[in-house]
Amino acid sequence: MDSKKKRISIPQKNKVRAELQKEIGSVCPFCTNSDVGHFQIHHIDEDPSNNDSINLLLICPNCHSRITKKDISKQEVIDKKTNLRNINSQIQFISVSIDEENCGWREIKDAKNAFMAEKLQSLFPVFIFSFINNSSKTLLLTNIRVKARNLPIGLSGPHTPLPSILRSSIKYKIKLPSNGELQEIKLKDELEVPPKRAFKFKIELFAESMEIFNPQFGRFAIFFEFGFNNNFYLEIPMILLNSPKYYEKLKYIGLA
Numbered sequence: 001m002d003s004k005k006k007r008i009s010i011p012q013k014n015k016v017r018a019e020l021q022k023e024i025g026s027v028c029p030f031c032t033n034s035d036v037g038h039f040q041i042h043h044i045d046e047d048p049s050n051n052d053s054i055n056l057l058l059i060c061p062n063c064h065s066r067i068t069k070k071d072i073s074k075q076e077v078i079d080k081k082t083n084l085r086n087i088n089s090q091i092q093f094i095s096v097s098i099d100e101e102n103c104g105w106r107e108i109k110d111a112k113n114a115f116m117a118e119k120l121q122s123l124f125p126v127f128i129f130s131f132i133n134n135s136s137k138t139l140l141l142t143n144i145r146v147k148a149r150n151l152p153i154g155l156s157g158p159h160t161p162l163p164s165i166l167r168s169s170i171k172y173k174i175k176l177p178s179n180g181e182l183q184e185i186k187l188k189d190e191l192e193v194p195p196k197r198a199f200k201f202k203i204e205l206f207a208e209s210m211e212i213f214n215p216q217f218g219r220f221a222i223f224f225e226f227g228f229n230n231n232f233y234l235e236i237p238m239i240l241l242n243s244p245k246y247y248e249k250l251k252y253i254g255l256a
């Protein structure tokens with residue numbers, strides 16, 4: 001860092017922070033952390049007097065120190081910011097909810113984008129995604145990428161009885177990928193989105209067996225990316241299934 005540059009506090013800091021939070025969709029752009037209350041504002045050019053919003057990126061403290069240590073390069077940071085600005089000027093993620101009427105899932109209260117299976121006969125979750133096309137052109141939803149992480153079970157977590165009801169009817173059916181695998185689906189029936197319009201679609205996530213989603217055995221973190229015009233991808237915040245929190249599996253380190 002140039003030692004001559006003086007740190008100048010950011011004018012209208014709360015407003016700037018709120019905008020930066022919106023830009024990243026309330027998730028650290030380098031990891032899965034969504035504890036935004038503790039996020040820090042990084043000066044991309046490492047000049048703490050340059051408070052132009054183009055030079056600022058909201059990130060988690062862990063990734064902030066990875067940048068300081070050069071584990072994340074300055075170029076990676078610049079690319080991330082450019083990408084966020086490009087995408088946000090075209091398409092904006094609004095929300096993901098669960099289609100409670102058409103599947104046996106409900107929202108977990110006080111947890112973000114977290115859902116819980118309740119009814120054994122209809123355990124394939126059906127998500128409802130909402131976006132806005134901010135551009136002046138029609139966009140096509142052309143691809144969907146999905147990745148799942150199996151979360152450890154056996155930790156204390158919600159436990160629900162599973163009564164019955166069967167449901168149907170969704171737009172896209174996507175198979176739950178195996179742990180850590182990135183699955184990309186090229187949509188045959190592309191979704192056309194007129195400019196300046198909000199839009200919604202549903203995705204049913206299915207698996208070989210519904211038992212996979214039984215809260216006693218299956219907890220997942222699901223990562224969706226939506227591709228538009230076969231050109232750019234929008235990552236949305238992590239979705240949690242049968243868990244109010246993201247848990248990393250414990251790693252064992254052998255003693256030599």
Ligand SMILES: [Zn+2]
Nearest residue numbers: 028031060063
């Ligand atoms: Zn991070």
